[in-house]
Amino acid sequence: MLLADGRRVARGIAALWLVIFGSCAESCAAHKDQGRAADGQSPLNPACAPDQVREYFCDDLLPLTSTSPAPPPYENCPGTVAHRPTAFKSLSTQASFDPPFTEYTRRRVAPGHACCYGVCTAVAIAPASGAKPQACADRYAMPETFIMRETESGTSEPAAAPFDRCPSAIKPPESGAFAVPEAALLNPVETATRRQQIRLADCVYTWCSKAPVGTVLTQPKTR
Numbered sequence: 010m011l012l013a014d015g016r017r018v019a020r021g022i023a024a025l026w027l028v029i030f031g032s033c034a035e036s037c038a039a040h041k042d043q044g045r046a047a048d049g050q051s052p053l054n055p056a057c058a059p060d061q062v063r064e065y066f067c068d069d070l071l072p073l074t075s076t077s078p079a080p081p082p083y084e085n086c087p088g089t090v091a092h093r094p095t096a097f098k099s100l101s102t103q104a105s106f107d108p109p110f111t112e113y114t115r116r117r118v119a120p121g122h123a124c125c126y127g128v129c130t131a132v133a134i135a136p137a138s139g140a141k142p143q144a145c146a147d148r149y150a151m152p153e154t155f156i157m158r159e160t161e162s163g164t165s166e167p168a169a170a171p172f173d174r175c176p177s178a179i180k181p182p183e184s185g186a187f188a189v190p191e192a193a194l195l196n197p198v199e200t201a202t203r204r205q206q207i208r209l210a211d212c213v214y215t216w217c218s219k220a221p222v223g224t225v226l227t228q229p230k231t232r
Contacts, residue, residue: 054105056161057129060176063158064095065107067114067125079106079124086111086124096157096182097130104128113209132157133180134166139192140178145217153218155181155193156203159210168195168212175200175212188218 057063068090079086083106092104104126115121145152159174167173172195181189199213 054107054127059162060132060134060160060164061100061129061162062097062132062160063107063127064097064099064130065110065125065127065158066093066104067111067118067123069118069123080108083108083111083124085122090126092126092128094184095128095130096155096184097132100129100131132160132164132176133182134164134176135178135180135192137166137178137192137194139190140194140216141190141192147217147219149220150217151187151220153181153186153188153216154199155179155186155214156211157214159212168197172197172200172212174210179214181214181216186218187220190216 054063077088078084079088086106088106089103091102092099105128107125107127110127111123111125114123114125157179159172160176161174163174164176166176166178168175168177175195178192178194180191181193183189193214193216196213196215199215200211203209203211203213
């Protein structure tokens with residue numbers, strides 16, 4: 010009887026370790042597959058400086074020839090193009106072809122002809138102490154989000170590891186949001202979730218906005 014109980018206990022312990030090990034292996038594999046923004050550096054795309062982030066855009070171009078093509082096997086893409094509007098201040102008038110992000114996009118977007126470009130921009134770093142308490146429970150409040158890639162060369166105000174290449178707080182860009190605060194904090198939970206979902210080293214910032222009196226959202230309901 011004691012021997013049988015001992016065997017059941019041993020099997021239970023083994024099963025528990027299998028669950029723990031399997032969960033850890035899956036999590037570690039996902040983390041390994043995410044890659045860091047710095048992994049995309051190349052002679053064509055040298056690292057952005059500290060407190061700078063690379064912003065991307067993609068075009069689905071038809072095969073063409075260029076006097077300055079991208080490296081093989083992407084010769085149908087120009088090597089550089091004029092950059093598009095960026096969230097933060099752009100530090101160049103040209104955007105450079107980005108092989109890793111092009112390959113990532115082609116694997117996920119049919120028919121797989123995208124040409125992707127990146128340009129370094131200056132992140133608006135903000136002191137974390139300037140972030141106001143979340144107020145999404147208030148009337149007429151709404152959650153807002155801004156997402157960017159992690160800094161390739163680090164930041165002067167890092168968040169806690171493993172997201173230490175994300176600034177702990179930023180001043181979100183005015184475009185694309187209802188209202189922006191002086192400082193928005195990195196959201197570690199949303200950051201980890203997004204990285205596992207899309208396998209990119211992104212940083213997610215969240216805050217709450219409140220519609221000002223007089224807007225459609227704050228008008229009293231009529232019967």
